[in-house]
Amino acid sequence: MGLVYALIAAGLSLIFGLMEIVNFAHGEMLMLAMFASFWTWALWGLDPLLSLPLTAGLLAALGWATYRGLVRFILDAPMLAQIFATFGLAVFLRSGAQALWGADFHLVKDPLVEGRLVAAGVFVGLPQLVASGGALLAFGLLYLFITRTETGLALQATAQDRQAASLMGIDTQRMFALGWAIGGACVGVAGGLLTTFFYVFPEVGAPFALLAYVAVALGGFGNVPATLAGGVVVGLVEVLGGLLFDPSLKLIGVFGLYLVVVLWRPQGLFGRF
Amino acid sequence: MAHGRLALGVALLAAALLFPAFVTLPYPRDVLIRIFLFATLAQAWNVLAGYCGQISLGHAIFFGTGAYTSGVFVARDVASPWAAMLVGALLAVVLSQVVGAPVFRLRGHYFAIATIAVGEIVHILAVNWDFIGAARGLYIPIKRPDSLVNFQFHQSKAVYYYIVLGLLLLGLGVTRLIERSRLGYYFRAVREEQDAAASLGVPVARTKRVAFAISAALTAACGTFYAQYLLFIDPESVLPLSLSILICLVAVLGGVGTLWGPLVGAVVLIPLGEVTRIYLGGTGKALDLVIYGALIMIVSVVQPAGLVGIARRFRRAA
Numbered sequence: 001m002g003l004v005y006a007l008i009a010a011g012l013s014l015i016f017g018l019m020e021i022v023n024f025a026h027g028e029m030l031m032l033a034m035f036a037s038f039w040t041w042a043l044w045g046l047d048p049l050l051s052l053p054l055t056a057g058l059l060a061a062l063g064w065a066t067y068r069g070l071v072r073f074i075l076d077a078p079m080l081a082q083i084f085a086t087f088g089l090a091v092f093l094r095s096g097a098q099a100l101w102g103a104d105f106h107l108v109k110d111p112l113v114e115g116r117l118v119a120a121g122v123f124v125g126l127p128q129l130v131a132s133g134g135a136l137l138a139f140g141l142l143y144l145f146i147t148r149t150e151t152g153l154a155l156q157a158t159a160q161d162r163q164a165a166s167l168m169g170i171d172t173q174r175m176f177a178l179g180w181a182i183g184g185a186c187v188g189v190a191g192g193l194l195t196t197f198f199y200v201f202p203e204v205g206a207p208f209a210l211l212a213y214v215a216v217a218l219g220g221f222g223n224v225p226a227t228l229a230g231g232v233v234v235g236l237v238e239v240l241g242g243l244l245f246d247p248s249l250k251l252i253g254v255f256g257l258y259l260v261v262v263l264w265r266p267q268g269l270f271g272r273f
Numbered sequence: 274m275a276h277g278r279l280a281l282g283v284a285l286l287a288a289a290l291l292f293p294a295f296v297t298l299p300y301p302r303d304v305l306i307r308i309f310l311f312a313t314l315a316q317a318w319n320v321l322a323g324y325c326g327q328i329s330l331g332h333a334i335f336f337g338t339g340a341y342t343s344g345v346f347v348a349r350d351v352a353s354p355w356a357a358m359l360v361g362a363l364l365a366v367v368l369s370q371v372v373g374a375p376v377f378r379l380r381g382h383y384f385a386i387a388t389i390a391v392g393e394i395v396h397i398l399a400v401n402w403d404f405i406g407a408a409r410g411l412y413i414p415i416k417r418p419d420s421l422v423n424f425q426f427h428q429s430k431a432v433y434y435y436i437v438l439g440l441l442l443l444g445l446g447v448t449r450l451i452e453r454s455r456l457g458y459y460f461r462a463v464r465e466e467q468d469a470a471a472s473l474g475v476p477v478a479r480t481k482r483v484a485f486a487i488s489a490a491l492t493a494a495c496g497t498f499y500a501q502y503l504l505f506i507d508p509e510s511v512l513p514l515s516l517s518i519l520i521c522l523v524a525v526l527g528g529v530g531t532l533w534g535p536l537v538g539a540v541v542l543i544p545l546g547e548v549t550r551i552y553l554g555g556t557g558k559a560l561d562l563v564i565y566g567a568l569i570m571i572v573s574v575v576q577p578a579g580l581v582g583i584a585r586r587f588r589r590a591a
Contacts, residue, residue: 022382022385022386070570070574074574077573077574079328079381079382080322080326080328080525080529081573081574082573083328083382084521084525084569084572084573085569085570085574087518087521087569088565088568088569088570088571088572088573089566089570090566091518091522091562091565091566091569092562092563092566092567092569092570093566094562094566095560095561095562095563095565095566096563096566099560099563206514210389210390210393213386213389214390217386251393251397252394252397252398255390255391255393255394256394258387258390259375259376259387259390259391262379262383263375263378263379
């Protein structure tokens with residue numbers, strides 16, 4: 001689970017690093033990704049794992065559209081407007097999904113991968129294992145993209161200094177849009193992976209988004225590789241908290257950890273600044 | 274101009290005071306009660322977020338504090354709900370200081386997310402706390418006959434109406450006082466540029482704490498009113514993140530950092546919710562929220578000062 005959190009958080013972190021805007025609609029984008037893979041399964045019988053590229057593409061388009069249609073206008077707006085623009089989007093998407101598809105829980109039946117592994121007395125669900133592997137793979141690809149390709153380097157340059165980057169001939173508007181598209185794609189992959197073993201419903205995004213914020217804060221906003229570590233820590237704390245205390249109290253551990261970390265090291269565990 | 278505005282204010286107040294005398298149907302009264310309740314909540318939030326610039330997304334915890342204090346007081350026969358309103362407000366102030374001490378060290382987005390985290394922690398604790406009914410919620414026993422002492426009125430909603438109107442006037446009055454006082458200038462200085470304010474001798478930490486305390490106390494008073502009005506509370510109705518968000522939405526739509534914004538926002542949003550529920554079919558469709566979301570996006574992009582800001586722009590153009 002931690003790896004999936006990390007993937008969700010990666011998009012968030014990337015967007016924040018680029019333009020210092022927190023996407024409060026991130027959870028809702030995840031929800032849409034899960035609905036997309038649910039519907040491709042329900043209508044065309046396509047397994048969520050097979051429709052992953054489609055879901056990722058759709059969400060990348062959504063991320064791009066969000067930037068072009070909404071975020072572009074609030075880049076230099078006061079912080080309040082920035083927070084509430086994406087917040088409004090979150091409310092809009094969530095209730096829109098509820099209006100279109102109802103508040104019911106959906107589940108993909110007979111997924112491609114099911115069952116569980118038993119290793120040394122520990123049960124590991126196969127879909128969860130596949131999801132972790134997939135998330136790790138996607139994360140690796142993302143990392144290679146931003147560190148090894150020219151576009152990725154341009155993206156990093158834009159994150160470091162918007163003006164300097166545009167003086168160097170980088171089209172920052174395009175980079176911002178690209179950042180949102182990549183963020184969307186990450187969420188798309190995460191959503192597709194989650195759908196193999198998790199219920200799909202309009203409110204599903206919020207808890208994941210909250211955990212993703214925690215993961216991002218742990219890793220340090222804007223630092224994509226560290227987000228991976230943050231996500232894993234969140235996943236571990238969640239599971240351990242449920243084991244050591246009461247399962248219903250497990251999220252307190254996660255949020256408590258967030259508070260301790262931001263107070264003790266506001267730049268995150270691996271933060272640069 | 275000043276005279277015209279004063280006359281308008283007096284006329285509105287008179288209309289508000291006389292409303293229950295002319296409209297005796299319970300439903301319109303209920304809608305107005307909720308408009309006033311949310312206007313007051315949004316005003317309380319506005320003191321902290323609008324004037325002092327600290328965007329809290331966990332205000333439901335103070336609402337819950339007020340609601341649960343009166344719930345426990347009445348259900349266990351400790352004292353009257355009025356005492357609960359005071360104690361609840363006090364508890365909320367204490368809670369705000371406990372939360373504020375660490376959280377105010379954070380800025381901007383970090384602060385907003387930290388308040389979400391605090392709100393969720395309190396929510397989960399309440400769901401698991403048996404003394405206050407845990408997830409089952411708390412019924413407030415009905416006391417007869419209707420009396421001001423019991424804070425319960427089953428014959429007519431008129432008294433509830435006047436109480437919540439009083440709360441609203443209190444909220445507006447407090448905000449007005451703050452706007453005009455040195456404290457108000459401190460608030461705005463902290464909002465605009467914290468470091469510059471500090472270098473000019475504004476006690477930043479204390480200013481934030483004061484703003485949080487005022488905001489929390491007023492929110493808790495609304496919580497007590499809510500508990501006495503509905504006579505049933507549970508964590509899902511008084512502590513969810515969605516309530517914290519609704520409070521912000523009302524203020525943001527109307528106009529953050531303005532005296533009348535929260536009232537304007539509530540006057541627009543609450544009836545809008547009613548109308549969409551009635552005409553577009555309610556059950557679980559959440560169409561009202563679709564419209565809220567769209568409105569908030571448009572307002573944030575076009576005019577961050579909300580409807581009040583748009584009105585001001587028109588007046589200037591005219």
